[in-house]
Amino acid sequence: MAKATKQKDTAKRVVTKKSTAKTAKTAKTAKTAKTAVAKTPKTPKVPLPAAVPKATRAAAKAKLPKVLRKAEKRMLAPLAPAIAGAEASILDRLWQVVEERRQSRDTMTSHSARLLARGTAKVAQKLGEEAVECVIEAATGNRAATVLESADLLYHLMVVWVDAGIQPQEVWGELARRQGISGIAEKASRPRGILRAAGTTKLP
Numbered sequence: 001m002a003k004a005t006k007q008k009d010t011a012k013r014v015v016t017k018k019s020t021a022k023t024a025k026t027a028k029t030a031k032t033a034k035t036a037v038a039k040t041p042k043t044p045k046v047p048l049p050a051a052v053p054k055a056t057r058a059a060a061k062a063k064l065p066k067v068l069r070k071a072e073k074r075m076l077a078p079l080a081p082a083i084a085g086a087e088a089s090i091l092d093r094l095w096q097v098v099e100e101r102r103q104s105r106d107t108m109t110s111h112s113a114r115l116l117a118r119g120t121a122k123v124a125q126k127l128g129e130e131a132v133e134c135v136i137e138a139a140t141g142n143r144a145a146t147v148l149e150s151a152d153l154l155y156h157l158m159v160v161w162v163d164a165g166i167q168p169q170e171v172w173g174e175l176a177r178r179q180g181i182s183g184i185a186e187k188a189s190r191p192r193g194i195l196r197a198a199g200t201t202k203l204p
């Protein structure tokens with residue numbers, strides 16, 4: 001009987017020792033994870049222009065109240081980054097769908113077909129409207145609404161391309177051609193009058 005109690009006692013001690021080791025391991029892992037989070041490089045701070053008044057500088061440096069920091073974190077969080085198929089090639093697929101809607105001419109069920117049926121001027125006007133809405137949200141710092149308006153803008157850009165018979169590959173090709181060329185150097189190298197020759201009304 002005494003032997004059994006001793007055995008039970010030893011087993012209990014082994015379990016306690018094991019669980020202590022486990023707890024220590026967990027604590028160590030948590031500590032390592034905490035260190036890893038702490039080691040994540042911070043976003044470099046952009047210096048404020050010299051013209052910014054003293055009071056504004058102080059306000060920028062001051063620590064925000066917790067409730068505001070929480071709200072800011074929520075605003076800065078990506079809207080829905082983890083949706084399957086949410087990558088740049090979605091534009092190719094969207095263009096394809098809009099092109100199919102153009103061919104179907106089904107104005108009863110398709111918004112794209114309906115918009116395309118209203119003609120080039122309306123299609124272009126809608127792109128302009130969506131661009132302005134996106135600009136307003138971006139300028140007022142409304143991050144979530146800027147994401148939504150950006151999606152509207154890209155959709156209406158696809159409708160413009162379909163209406164104009166432009167394949168996404170043509171635009172991707174132009175972007176690829178520009179890669180590595182500084183915008184400032186490119187503008188400086190433009191021959192005078194090229195905009196007029198290209199038939200654009202955009203001011204140089």
Ligand SMILES: N=c1c2ncn([C@@H]3O[C@H](COP(=O)(O)OP(=O)(O)OP(=O)(O)O)[C@@H](O)[C@H]3O)c2ncn1[C@@H]1O[C@H](COP(=O)(O)O)[C@@H](O)[C@H]1O
Nearest residue numbers: 094097098101109110111112113114115126151152155156
């Ligand atoms: N991404 C979009 C998308 N974004 C916005 N919209 C529509 O665009 C319209 C914009 O509304 P507005 O009030 O600004 O414009 P409007 O109704 O034309 O009004 P007016 O300017 O004429 O007054 C809304 O009806 C939105 O639903 C879109 N419609 C379609 N798509 C995509 O296109 C695919 C094909 O859609 P359908 O052509 O409708 O089958 C869909 O599966 C989506 O993937």
